[in-house]
Amino acid sequence: MTMNRISEKVTKSQIWRSIFRHRFSDTSRNRVLTVVSNFFLHVHPPKVHRTGLRITHTFCLGGLTFYMFIVEVVTGVLLMFYYRPTVEYAYLDMRLLEHSVKFGVVMRNLHRWAAHAMVILVMMHMLRVFLTGSYKPPREFNWVVGVVLLVLTLLLSFTGYLLPWDQLSFWAITVGTRMGGATPFLGADGPFHSVLGIRPDNDVRYLLLGDTAVGENALLRFYVLHCIFLPLAATVLMLVHFWRIRKDGGISHPL
Amino acid sequence: MGIEEKKLDDVYRDEYAFVLPDLVIKEAIAVIVASIGLLLWSMTVNAPLRSIADANKTENPAKAPWYFVGLQELLVYFDPWIAGVTVPTLIILGLMLIPYLDVSKSGVGTYRLRGRKAAASSFIFGFSMWIILILVGQFLRGPNWQFYWPWEDWSVAKSAEETLVNMSQWSGMGLLALYFGLGLTLPKLLYRKFLQKMGVARYVAAVTLVLLMYGVVVKIILRLAFNVRYILVTPWFNI
Structure with a gap:
């Protein structure tokens, strides 16, 4: 009443x-x-078409990938309050997060595990889109956008991997970027590198690390890529991806 | 009121459903389930944090993040410019090209794979290879990237040196020519419709990409079964 x-x-x-x-x-x-x-x-x-509502049609994989991205943004912004991307402070800040920040460990765990979940989910999403033939006309271009988003997801995860500045991250990034040095023509260890006068101090690996080895510059570059460039790029492409789903006729269903 | 209800009933019966509530409720449930799972995971398992980075203390094995470990595993079988650069580039390119190379119109919006056997089997094969390489690299590789079963002790060193052989110039070139020559002509001879439906450009691009994918496995088998290090040796690069 x-x-x-x-x-x-x-x-x-x-x-x-x-x-x-x-x-x-x-x-x-x-x-x-x-x-x-x-x-x-x-x-x-x-x-929406009822086919798209069946849980077994999409398993919510695309939507959950997006949800993981949101979790990453929220926990990532919180982590940025406590983290300084320098060789001097990065590792110390990780330890402080553990010992003197309330829920600091849970926050970092959420960020780490949601990142892994996002990679797994985006892989599974691609598999389900393939199996349901959802890349076929008129949805071809949205599949291409999706592939770029997959690559961006991997790069986001990879750049974040260096930031804790522990042995695990340092050597993983060292191993990972060493492969960049093997790029044909553009890497100092790659075939045909002498054609363009490529040396260890001007090849693609140097561009990525800002140095010939993983160090201060690499940490800063990865930090900026991880927190600004890649999330912005992913956001723009996600907007395109979602918009195109609508424009291409919605979630696929048998005609 | 009565009219409104009746209308609602009518629209309910067609094949389209209202997003609100039918879809939104499912999204909400998915988000809640995912959040609970993620929270439980984060409260029970801690993200790894080892000792501070030290350029003078090499980790052994030094593994890339798990999603790149598949490529690292390929380093056993290929030089870095193939395993670390060419293979991933071709994977990305090949994935992007799928919708433009696959001309079959069947199977949209359903999991039934009838009528798209070639496309589906290639994709599933590649996807499985990706997963298997990651699993092997992540769980079955120990110090010096030697093979260790999960129950084997990493502190027991494995003999690092195997005697590997290179194929001779002619047999290597012959094998490659035979592989790509047969590979490009056989599908056309066996299934005449392939080339007809796809056109030359699509056919060549699709078959080449698929051949390169299976070629990775061929090289792995050559290495494991016959200790072949390189199929082709040139002054500039080795395959």
């Missing part, structure tokens, strides 16, 4: 109606309006 009164008062107020422009009584019109007039929900069309 009084609850009804209060809720009526609230929903009829100017503030409420400035936010929600329609009623919530269960009519098909309102179901459509809720999706269309909500910024976050309007990635979705008002209605």
Whole structure:
């Protein structure tokens, strides 16, 4: 009785109606309006084909990959408050996170495991999109965007791997970037490197590390790539990816 | 009210469902389940943190992050410019080209693979290889990248030296020519429709990429069974 009164008062107020422009009584019109007039929900069309609703059709893999990205952004921003990307402080800050930051360990664990989960999920997502033939016309280009997103996901994970500045990260990145030095023509250890006058101090590996070995410059470069460049690039491509799903006819279903 | 209900009932029966609530509720459940799983994982297992980075103290084995360990595993069989650069580049390129090379229109929106056997088997083969190489590199490689079963002790050193042989110039070139020559012509001879449907450019690109993929396995087998180090040796690069 009084609850009804209060809720009526609230929903009829100017503030409420400035936010929600329609009623919530269960009519098909309102179901459509809720999706269309909500910024976050309007990635979705008002209605979707029932095939796409079956859990076994998508296993939510793409959506969960995106959710992992959101978890990474949130925990990543929190971690940035406690981390300095220099050889002097990076490892110390990791230890401080463990010992003097409340929930610091859980925060770091969340960031690490969500990153692994994101890589696994994006791989599985690609497998399911392949198996359901969802890359076929008219969805070809969105598959290409998806492949770039897969690569960006791996690079995001790889650049983050160096930041703790422990033995594991240092040697993993040393091993990983050594392969870059083997690039034909552009790497100092690669075939045909002398054609372009490539040396260890001007090859692609040097470009990536800012040095001939993993050190201060590499740490800073990986940090900036990890926190700014790659997340921005991934965000832009994700927007394109989601937009194209709609433009290419929604989640695939048999015709 | 009655009319509105009836309308709602009608739209319910078509093959399209309202996003709200039918889809949104499932997304919400997925997010909740994922969050619980992630939290439990994060509260029970700690992310690794070893001693501080030291350029003078080499880790043995020094492993790349697990998703790149498959490529590192390929280093056993190939020079770095192939395992670390050419293979990943071709994988990315090949993946991007799939929708433009696969001309079959069947199987959209369903897991049924009928009518797309060639495409599906190649993809599944490549995907499995990716997983297997990662698993071997991550769990079965010990110090000096020697092979260790999970129950074997890493502190027991394994003999590092095997005697590897290179194929002679002519047999190497012959093998490569035979492999790619047969590989490019056989599918056309066995399934005439292939070339017809795909056109020359698509056919050559698709078959070459698939041959390169199986070629990786061929090299692995040559190495494991016959101790072949290089199929082809040139002054500039070795394959």
